[in-house]
Amino acid sequence: MTLAAEINNSSPEKLLAPVLSAFWDQPDSWTLETYEAHEGYRGLRKALAMSPDDLIAYVKESGLRGRGGAGFPTGMKWQFIPQGDGKPHYLVVNADESEPGTCKDIPLLFANPHSLIEGIVIACYAIRSHHAFIYLRGEVVPVLRRLHEAVREAYAAGYLGTNVLGSGLDLELTVHAGAGAYICGEETALLDSLEGRRGQPRLRPPFPAVAGLYACPTVVNNVESIASVPAILNKGKDWFTSMGTEKSPGFTLYSLSGHVASPGQYEAPLGITLRQLLDMSGGMRPGHRLKFWTPGGSSTPMFTDEHLDVPLDYEGVGAAGSMLGTKALQCFDETTCVVRAVTRWTEFYAHESCGKCTPCREGTYWLVQLLRDIEAGQGQMSDLDKLNDIADNINGKSFCALGDGAASPIFSSLKYFREEYEQHITGKGCPFDPAKSTAWADNHKEVTA
Amino acid sequence: MTENVSLGMPQLPAPAYPADVHARLEADARAIVDRYPDSRSALLPMLHLVQSEEGHVTRTGMRFCAEVLGLTTAEVTAVATFYTMYRRKPSGDYQVGVCTNTLCAVMGGDAIFEELKQHLGVGNDETTDDGKITLEHIECNAACDFAPVVMVNWEFFDNQTPESAKKMVDDLRAGRTVEPTRGAPLCTFKETARILAGFPDERPGAVEATGGAGPASLVGLRLAKGEIPQHRIVHPRGEAASQEGE
The missing domain is CATH 1.10.10 (Arc Repressor Mutant, subunit A)
Structure with missing residues (x-):
């Protein structure tokens, strides 16, 4: 391959595929006017020209998979809704983005809320729903403002309300602000919370498709999943499947953060690698090396610099021993103490455990006690096996995936960095200087050197 | 007993x-x-x-x-009592929340929180004597590409340093107008709570304040459009083992 061809084939223009983010740089990108100027609500018109069943089949054939972490096929979720059952059907959009490291839905809704609203109308037409909800985490008031405004605009333009675009579809959309609970990102806890209760997961079955909100058939989809639907309708499923891989088709938002030269959102076909993203964006911060990273938030087992070439799609990350999750690529360099990082994540899980299941509630508490001791240089070698043991007693032994998420950083950090834990124990303290990890650590290097 | x-x-x-x-x-x-x-x-x-x-x-x-x-x-x-956004005791007009989840903590959130505690003379979940500021540490707020992040009344203050955070709380206590990096000019905690109850912010300019996407949200788009010069020649998958992630 010639050098010129190499540049061409791996240039950002070729590797990235801005769709949802394509016009975020336009003035007033969040308005209906800007959205319509960029082919907004055209996918909806195409969808309304189809029968609901054909629409569900079309989305299924596109191969779109859930962008909230689990990767379940979106069209299949819609198909599970029983039809002709005489009950109301509901669509609930999970906008409770709280997984540590995850920061894609919030910028998406801030810059382009109408892509979600258009997707909601399409999805409700497909599943025969007349009332949809956006469950937005409460701690993001700037996004709440724009959702309020976008919903108002959509009602005024006839995209919501009675007889949407003359289709006969009546649709109400309610924006609901949460009140600060990570667990409400779990779909059944979210439904309990939306019903005005403590956000605690439900035992399944029955699944939400059968007995969800108010015990009625309910689809719960992630923001990015629903927001991706209008473009699939507008540009066609063949266009969509031309991107990504056979089992993970399409485009998605990758969120690069941490000790990298250019943190931010990178929308690309599924299957891009961290090496490709780092190479095009300037790599790690100058003078530093990648030490560990998460492919999809803190609940996905961590990777190291051995995994730079893992294709970031559902199968590729799974085969390498982790999960694609939310594509939250948190990158930490060699200044970062892995014990400190894992301790802090574990404190998070202990704080956010809803308390319903004993293994998670008690296990996360004891993990924190052990980790704090180790970080402070007061641990014993036997604590390391104990950590593994407790994590094993949480993993897969509770109602929901919060406990599994808590176990992930424990298992994976012990697998890749056991020596660093041992160093804390034998050296009776943390060998790292946290000041060197800060965003401003290298600012005055020349002055102080 | x-x-x-x-x-x-x-x-x-x-x-x-x-x-x-x-x-x-x-x-x-x-x-x-x-x-x-x-x-x-x-x-x-x-x-x-x-x-x-x-x-x-x-x-x-x-x-x-x-x-x-x-x-x-x-x-x-x-x-x-289940949800952390509901306060159970009287608190300040401005809730200053420093993200100390792992990524922000490592990037400087821990240092910012420590310096603010010293500067304000309060601990976690405590309020300054003038009733202006309640300081607390918060969990990940979905802005990791802007780390370290501080939230004030749930508006975004991105890419903070101890100095910028101290100046911000000083301005708040002095009654000066403080504007977030993403979001609307600050209103009081009570007014914020009303928006959260589902009543839209009626202040002129509140929705459009601070413009569209933040800078970090746009880096991928700018690269894709060729607006940012590429940093280096990229290597095809698997051929750059000696240079990874430097």
Whole structure:
């Protein structure tokens, strides 16, 4: 391959595929006017020209998979809704983005809320729903403002309300602000919370498709999943499947953060690698090396610099021993103490455990006690096996995936960095200087050197 | 032996709101209830509503929610105590939350939180004597590409340093207008709670304040459009083992 061809084939223009983010740089990108100027609500018109069943089949054939972490096929979720059952059907959009490291839905809704609203109308037409909800985490008031405004605009333009675009579809959309609970990102806890209760997961079955909100058939989809639907309708499923891989088709938002030269959102076909993203964006911060990273938030087992070439799609990350999750690529360099990082994540899980299941509630508490001791240089070698043991007693032994998420950083950090834990124990303290990890650590290097 | 243990439960019976306040809040509550097929779904927004009245969720506010929704005060208390955004004691006009989840903590959130504690002379979840600022550490707020992040009344203050954070709290205490990097010019915590109850921010310019996407949100788009010069020649997958991630 010639050098010129190499540049061409791996240039950002070729590797990235801005769709949802394509016009975020336009003035007033969040308005209906800007959205319509960029082919907004055209996918909806195409969808309304189809029968609901054909629409569900079309989305299924596109191969779109859930962008909230689990990767379940979106069209299949819609198909599970029983039809002709005489009950109301509901669509609930999970906008409770709280997984540590995850920061894609919030910028998406801030810059382009109408892509979600258009997707909601399409999805409700497909599943025969007349009332949809956006469950937005409460701690993001700037996004709440724009959702309020976008919903108002959509009602005024006839995209919501009675007889949407003359289709006969009546649709109400309610924006609901949460009140600060990570667990409400779990779909059944979210439904309990939306019903005005403590956000605690439900035992399944029955699944939400059968007995969800108010015990009625309910689809719960992630923001990015629903927001991706209008473009699939507008540009066609063949266009969509031309991107990504056979089992993970399409485009998605990758969120690069941490000790990298250019943190931010990178929308690309599924299957891009961290090496490709780092190479095009300037790599790690100058003078530093990648030490560990998460492919999809803190609940996905961590990777190291051995995994730079893992294709970031559902199968590729799974085969390498982790999960694609939310594509939250948190990158930490060699200044970062892995014990400190894992301790802090574990404190998070202990704080956010809803308390319903004993293994998670008690296990996360004891993990924190052990980790704090180790970080402070007061641990014993036997604590390391104990950590593994407790994590094993949480993993897969509770109602929901919060406990599994808590176990992930424990298992994976012990697998890749056991020596660093041992160093804390034998050296009776943390060998790292946290000041060197800060965003401003290298600012005055020349002055102080 | 348990008689002296405080469970933090509200003392009963809770006093009612004054008649005029009750009437005003009841009209708001009806508007909230009307959004839902089932009235109990209104409970979370209504707890934001009563918080907008008094700055925290009082036993009076919980009694009000229970009466409007036909619930017991115990049922309302169970919900109000589950969610961290509901405050259970009087607090400041400005809630300054420093993200100390792993990524922000490592990038400097821990240092910012420590310096703010020193600077303000308060600990976690404590309020300055002038009643202006309540300081707390918060969990990941979905802005990791802008780390370290500080939230004030749930508006984004991105890419903070100890110096920028100290200046910001000084400005707040001095009554100067403070604008976030993403979001609208700050209003009080009570006014923020009303937006959270589902009543749109009516201030002119609030929705469009600070423009479209933040800078970090645009880096991928700019690269894809060729607007940022490429940093280096990229290597095809698997051929750059000696240079990875430097």
